[in-house]
Every structure is written in C-alpha cells, then in structure tokens.
Amino acid sequence: xxxxxxLLPDSIANQIAAGEVIQRPASVIKELLDNAxxxxxxxxxxxxxxxxxxxxxxxxxxxxxxxxxxxxxxxxHATSKLxxxxxxxxxxxxxxxxxxxxxxxxxAHVEIRTRRAEDTIGNKLLVEAxxxxxxEGCQCPVGTSVxxxxxxxxxxxxxxxxxxxxxxxxxxxxxxxHLALAFENIQFRLYHNDEEIYNLPAGTLRNRIISIFGxxxxxxxxxxxxxxxxVNFAGYIGKPKLGKKSRGEQFLFVxxxxxxxSYLQHAVKSAYEDILPPDQYPFYVLFLEINADKIDVNxxxxxQEIKFEDERLIYxxxxxxxRHALGKYSITPSLDFEQEVAINRSTGDAPARTxxxxxxxxxxxxxxxxxxxxxxxxxxxxxxxxxxxxKSEEHHDTATVTNTVFTEHTDDLDPFANVTxxxxxxxxxxxxxxxxxxxxxxxxxxxxxxxxxxxxNLASHNAAVQKLLWPETIQCNITxxxxxxxxxxxxxxxxxxxxxxxxxxxxxxxxPAIMTDIVSPQQAIDDILDRFKEGHQMAExxxxxxxxxxxxxxxxxxxxxxxxxxxxxxxxxxxMASENPYASPSGRKTFITFGREEILKRFQS
Numbered sequence: 001x002x003x004x005x006x007l008l009p010d011s012i013a014n015q016i017a018a019g020e021v022i023q024r025p026a027s028v029i030k031e032l033l034d035n036a037x038x039x040x041x042x043x044x045x046x047x048x049x050x051x052x053x054x055x056x057x058x059x060x061x062x063x064x065x066x067x068x069x070x071x072x073x074x075x076x077h078a079t080s081k082l083x084x085x086x087x088x089x090x091x092x093x094x095x096x097x098x099x100x101x102x103x104x105x106x107x108a109h110v111e112i113r114t115r116r117a118e119d120t121i122g123n124k125l126l127v128e129a130x131x132x133x134x135x136e137g138c139q140c141p142v143g144t145s146v147x148x149x150x151x152x153x154x155x156x157x158x159x160x161x162x163x164x165x166x167x168x169x170x171x172x173x174x175x176x177x178h179l180a181l182a183f184e185n186i187q188f189r190l191y192h193n194d195e196e197i198y199n200l201p202a203g204t205l206r207n208r209i210i211s212i213f214g215x216x217x218x219x220x221x222x223x224x225x226x227x228x229x230x231v232n233f234a235g236y237i238g239k240p241k242l243g244k245k246s247r248g249e250q251f252l253f254v255x256x257x258x259x260x261x262s263y264l265q266h267a268v269k270s271a272y273e274d275i276l277p278p279d280q281y282p283f284y285v286l287f288l289e290i291n292a293d294k295i296d297v298n299x300x301x302x303x304q305e306i307k308f309e310d311e312r313l314i315y316x317x318x319x320x321x322x323r324h325a326l327g328k329y330s331i332t333p334s335l336d337f338e339q340e341v342a343i344n345r346s347t348g349d350a351p352a353r354t355x356x357x358x359x360x361x362x363x364x365x366x367x368x369x370x371x372x373x374x375x376x377x378x379x380x381x382x383x384x385x386x387x388x389x390x391k392s393e394e395h396h397d398t399a400t401v402t403n404t405v406f407t408e409h410t411d412d413l414d415p416f417a418n419v420t421x422x423x424x425x426x427x428x429x430x431x432x433x434x435x436x437x438x439x440x441x442x443x444x445x446x447x448x449x450x451x452x453x454x455x456x457n458l459a460s461h462n463a464a465v466q467k468l469l470w471p472e473t474i475q476c477n478i479t480x481x482x483x484x485x486x487x488x489x490x491x492x493x494x495x496x497x498x499x500x501x502x503x504x505x506x507x508x509x510x511x512p513a514i515m516t517d518i519v520s521p522q523q524a525i526d527d528i529l530d531r532f533k534e535g536h537q538m539a540e541x542x543x544x545x546x547x548x549x550x551x552x553x554x555x556x557x558x559x560x561x562x563x564x565x566x567x568x569x570x571x572x573x574x575x576m577a578s579e580n581p582y583a584s585p586s587g588r589k590t591f592i593t594f595g596r597e598e599i600l601k602r603f604q605s
Contacts, residue, residue, distance in 0.1 A: 021103040024162060025052025025151055026171035028108075031100035032146050033179045036060035037186065039144060042202065046176065047191045051168035053151060053159075061143040064116040067123045071135060073112075074127060076102045104148055106130045107155050111147040113140040129154055166486040173479045174248075177212060178258040181251055181285055184208040197478055209236060209285055213249070213477050217242065217283075222329050224286060226321040231290045231314060233321040237268070238283030243276045246530040248479075251285045254295060259306045267315040271322035284322075288314070421568035426561060429568050437599070440572065440591040442563065443556050444584035449574045450552035451585045454494060454514065458544060463495035464513035472521045474506040480529050481506075487528065490543045494551070496521075515555065527554055549585040 022028055029046060036044045039062025047057035065073065076099060104110060105127040115122030122140035126133045152159035162168060169192065176198070180188045184205045190198040200211050210218050220239040226232065235253075242249075250268070252259055265281075272282050296307040308314055422430045424439075431438035457463045476484055481504035488506075491498050495512030508521045515524065528550045563571075575581045575590060584590055 021099050022107060022151075024171055025056060025168055026175045028052065028056050028104055028148055028151065029058070029172055030175040030178075031104065032056070032058040032148075033175070035100060036062055036144070037179065037183055039063045041143065041186060043187045043189075045189045045191070048172065049193055051165040051192070052172055053162060053165075053168070054149065056148040056151070057145070059143065059145045061141070064119070064143055065114045065123070066116060066119070067135070070112060070114050070123050070125055071132065073101045074105050074125070074130070074132065101146075102130070107158070108151045108153065109149040111149075112144070113138055114144040115140050115142050117142050166482055169482050170479060173482065177479070178251070180212065181205070181208060182253050182256045182258060182287075205285070206236065214475060216475070220283075222325050224321055224325045226317075226324065228317055230294075230310075231288055231317055233286060233288060233318065235286040236284065237271075237286065237322055237325060240272065240276045240282070242283040243272075243280035244283070244530045245280055245527065247281050248530075249283045250281060253285075253287045254306055255289060255292065256287070257306070261306070263311060264315060264318060267318040268322050271319050271326065275326070286318075286322075288318070290314075421565060421572060423563055423568065429563070429572065431572065436596070437594040438591055439594065440575070441584075441589065442561075442568075442571065444588045445571055445575045445581075445590045446556040447549075447552045447584040447586070448578055448581065448590055449571065450514065450555055451548055452578045452580075454512070454548040454551065455545070457495075458493060458548070463493065465495045465497055465510040466513045466515070467497070467510045468508065468521070472508045473501065474508065474522060474525055476504045476506065476529075478504060480504075483529055483532055484525070487532070487543065487547065490547055491528075493544060494547055512551065515551070524551065524554060545585075552585060 021031065025048070029048075029052065033044065033046070036058060039060060041060035041062035043061045045057075045059040047055070047059070049055040101110070101112075106129065110125075110127040112125045112127070113122055121137045123135070124138035124140075125135045152162070176188070176190055180186075180198070180200055184207070185202050187202045188198060188200045189196070198212075200208060206218070206221065209221065217238070220242045221236040222239060224233055224235050224237055226234075238249075247265070250265055252261060252264055252268075268282060268284055268286070269276075276282060290308075294309045420432050422432070423442075424430050427442060429440040429442055429445075431440065454463075474484075484506060485500060488498055488500065495510070495514070496508065497510030498506055498508045501507045506525075508525075511521055511524070515521075528547055531550045532546065581590060
C-alpha cells in the first residue's frame with residue numbers, strides 16, 4: 001500500500017492560513033492598518049470600493065521598506081518584530097506574526113509600492129496567488145502603498161459568503177474606529193466609492209471621539225485617569241444618558257490594542273449599578289497600560305483576545321476607576337425609571353398612551369367579533385392539559401365539570417362571567433375564575449399584540465401615518481447612517497415618513513399612527529439602530545419584522561405601570577385573539593398556568 005501522507009503544496013497552505021487571518025474585507029484593512037501604525041506613519045489613507053470587495057488601498061507615510069524587505073514581507077512567518085521566543089512575551093507592536101501580507105497575497109491581486117527616506121527610488125511588486133510576477137523600481141513617495149484587488153477571487157466559496165455591502169461596510173468602520181481611537185496622534189482618512197467618509201486630523205482623544213461619534217457626545221463624556229502600581233487607566237466613559245441597548249460603543253484597549261473581554265466589560269457596567277437600566281450598556285473608550293510581561297496577546301488569530309496574569313485584580317481596579325470617575329463628577333443614582341412611571345400613572349401625570357383598541361372605533365366592540373375572540377381563548381385554554389373554564393353553579397346541569405370549555409349554548413352564556421383579572425406587582429396579570437390560575441406578563445403580552453397589529457397593517461398596505469407638526473431631524477454618526485440608510489425603505493413601509501437629508505442627516509415628516517408621545521421619533525430610531533447593530537436576539541427575523549419588534553417593545557406596557565380592570569380585560573382578549581399568544585416576538589412567554597394540584601402540593605410539602 002503506497003504512502004498517503006504528504007506535505008501540502010504552498011498554494012493550499014497559504015490559502016488555509018489566509019482563512020484564519022482574512023475572513024472579510026475588514027480583516028484586510030485591520031492587518032494593513034496595523035502594519036502602517038508599526039511603520040511609524042503620521043498620516044494614513046484608506047480607500048475602498050464596493051465595501052472592499054473590489055478594491056482596498058492603504059497609503060501611509062511611514063518608514064517604508066527596502067527591496068529585500070518588501071520581497072520578504074510576502075513570505076509566511078516573516079516579521080521584523082520577533083527575534084527569539086522570549087520576544088513573544090514583550091510585544092508592544094500591533095502586527096507581529098508575519099502572516100498579514102502573505103495571507104492577503106494568497107487570495108487577492110496585490111500591488112505594493114514602498115520607499116525609505118534614504119532611498120532615491122522606490123520598489124514595486126505585483127503579486128497574484130502568492131506568486132510575485134513583477135518586482136521593479138518605481139517612483140513613489142516615502143512610505144508604503146498596498147493595493148488589494150478582487151478579494152477571494154480564487155476562493156469563490158469564501159467570496160460567496162460575504163455579506164451585502166452595507167454589512168461589510170459596518171465591519172470596516174468598526175476596524176477603522178478601533179485604530180483611529182487608539183492612535184489619536186495619527187491623521188486618518190477614509191474614502192468609499194470616491195466619497196470622503198472621514199477626515200480625522202491628529203489631536204486629542206476627546207476630539208477624536210467627537211469627530212467619530214458627533215458633537216452631541218461632548219457634554220456627556222467623563223474623563224478617567226487612575227494610576228496604580230500594577231496598571232494605569234485613562235480615557236472617557238459616558239454619562240448614563242449615553243447608555244444604549246447594544247454593545248457597539250464599548251471600546252477597551254490594552255497597550256493601545258483593541259480587545260474583546262466580556263469579563264472586563266462587566267467590570268465597567270457594574271460601575272454603573274443603580275444609575276443605568278440593566279438592559280443598557282454604557283459608552284466608554286478606555287485604555288489600560290500594563291507591563292507587556294503581565295499579558296499574552298498571542299492567543300487568537302485576530303489578536304483581539306488577551307490573557308492577563310491576574311484578571312481578577314484588573315477587574316477590581318477597572319470597576320473602582322470608573323466608579324471613582326462617576327463620583328468625582330457628581331453623577332449620582334437617579335430615580336428608578338419603572339418606579340417613576342408607576343408613580344406618574346398613579347397620579348395622573350403619565351403621558352397619553354394609545355389604548356389597547358387603537359385603530360378601532362370608540363363604540364362598543366362588535367358582539368360577533370367578541371364571541372370569536374372568546375371562542376379562540378377557550379380553544380387555546382382547552383388545548384392546555386387539565387384546563388377548563390369554571391362555570392358558575394347556576395349553569396351546572398351535570399354533576400361534574402368536563403374538560404369541554406364551551407358547548408353549543410355559549411351564545412346565551414358568558415363563560416367569563418366569573419373570570420377576574422388582578423394586577424400583581426404592576427407587571428403581571430393574574431386571572432382567576434378558571435380551573436387553573438393564569439398569570440400573564442403584561443409587557444410580553446402587549447408586545448405580541450402590537451407586533452401582530454403592525455404586521456397585519458403591513459400585509460394589508462394599511463400602515464397609517466401621523467404627520468408631525470414640526471419635522472424632526474435625526475443626526476447620525478457615520479456607522480449609524482450606514483445602517484439607517486439601508487433601513488429607510490422598511491421604515492417607510494411601517495408608517496415612517498422619513499428621507500435622507502444629506503451629510504448623514506435624516507428628516508422625519510411623519511410617524512406610524514400607533515406611536516404615541518411616550519416614544520419620540522429620535523428615541524424610536526435610536527432603539528431600532530441599537531437593536532440592528534446588536535442583532536443576536538433577532539437573528540432569524542426579516543428587517544421589517546425586526547423594526548416592528550423594536551417598536552412593539554418601545555410602545556408596550558412597561559413593568560411598573562398600573563392598569564385598570566378594563567385595560568387588563570382588553571389586553572387579555574387581544575392576546576388570546578392573536579396568531580401566536582404563547583410568546584412575545586422575542587420569544588419570552590406571555591403567560592404561565594398554575595393548576596390546583598400544583599398549588600396544593602406546595603402547601604403540603
């Protein structure tokens with residue numbers, strides 16, 4: 001039997017290595033920007049076309065390379081950063097593995113032009129599928145220019161899995177933000193399809209944050225500056241007003257390297273305890289400076305995960321530093337939002353809210369429709385094992401109550417005459433008068449009702465629009481504008497009269513009629529953007545469903561709101577008449593049941 005184990009050809013090995021390092025256009029930009037920063041550049045230009053699928057061009061004015069270095073940079077594991085194994089534990093540069101250019105050259109057409117300050121002529125290389133076809137002298141400025149064309153041209157399976165241009169552009173902007181925030185002393189420019197997206201001059205960190213996220217953020221930034229004998233902290237955290245439901249605006253850097261660490265993110269979030277709602281995340285741009293021998297950055301191909309020698313100590317220091325900064329600027333705990341809403345509603349000061357029967361006339365509900373809803377409620381409850389309606393004694397014609405919820409005579413009898421809803425803790429509705437006790441989550445139930453109402457209006461092309469007396473202008477940062485631009489047609493389908501106004505600004509002339517004064521257009525759009533950037537909770541939803549879900553979540557009855565008996569009854573009937581009364585759009589249960597036997601057991605145990 002012949003031998004079957006062979007060494008892989010270099011071309012295949014290079015493509016495998018590229019698959020670990022280069023996952024999408026944003027990966028190319030990250031690796032090339034790392035190299036430009038390490039080269040000592042003070043100006044870096046990023047030029048892309050079609051979200052990097054067609055062209056990625058990185059220009060820098062760094063140290064450049066000699067002809068030999070330029071050729072060696074294309075070899076796997078060729079690096080100027082490491083000389084011995086011990087150097088792995090004292091890494092202070094961004095790129096160090098020597099895989100970036102080799103990996104990129106394996107799956108794209110690459111052109112490199114580079115010149116050192118002491119050289120009179122530069123060097124040009126043309127590379128295709130790891131093969132250097134041309135290496136010759138050329139005229140070029142000091143520094144390095146790398147042009148990457150037709151990414152994944154020879155790996156069609158990888159190219160097929162690239163997302164749409166807006167999605168890939170969001171990933172590129174994320175990587176660009178990481179480097180731009182980490183090195184505020186470098187001028188960065190970004191161009192997409194011949195349009196200037198960013199022009200960030202060198203300056204202070206505060207100015208860099210404002211340039212990226214907009215001027216409105218300036219008044220909500222709180223500086224952090226703490227030094228210890230183990231680690232130093234610097235940067236800015238946001239006041240509670242900047243809190244969002246997505247995690248997209250949390251930036252943590254260790255020795256100027258952006259990292260992802262849910263453990264340390266929790267340390268920052270815990271500093272906001274009692275001053276930020278549990279479902280929101282604070283804004284922060286924080287820098288940790290620590291001795292390189294206390295960390296290991298060589299644990300992941302993307303270099304965005306780091307191991308700490310003592311992570312628990314870092315956690316405690318970070319939490320205290322953020323808490324101290326918040327205390328120094330007198331940011332004290334605010335009144336609990338849900339409690340405040342409950343107080344306002346109980347005193348009659350709550351904002352007007354659309355009733356549960358919004359879209360219907362104010363007259364009494366049609367009797368036939370009421371019967372249909374009641375029948376559906378009964379059928380639903382009957383499908384639950386052991387559940388039935390407990391009829392009053394005067395209607396008991398038989399010795400026992402069967403599991404049949406309704407009979408042919410329900411037209412003359414109200415099977416819910418003894419059903420009484422009671423609000424519990426201003427967040428649940430307890431329904432008695434049934435053989436089983438029904439407990440409804442008022443917010444989850446209202447989310448389901450509102451979501452289905454919006455989707456039905458959409459299906460019938462009947463999304464009612466309420467014109468605004470004064471149009472509202474929405475000013476976005478670059479990243480949000482990319483997302484919102486893609487969502488405008490879907491927002492219009494759901495009743496938003498919204499259009500782009502230029503320079504990352506959008507103007508709203510009207511909102512869905514179902515929206516109320518309790519949610520402003522700005523708040524609604526911000527929440528929609530947050531959820532789309534986060535995305536994990538709605539991964540299986542279509543864009544229209546996602547928007548409807550966010551609106552339903554915003555407009556739903558908050559936990560802590562007091563409801564009248566009529567409001568509770570209306571919510572129950574609408575829930576039981578919905579297509580899927582069992583769960584909210586996010587998958588939370590809308591109700592649970594407790595049987596008589598289960599309750600008796602609890603008392604007997």
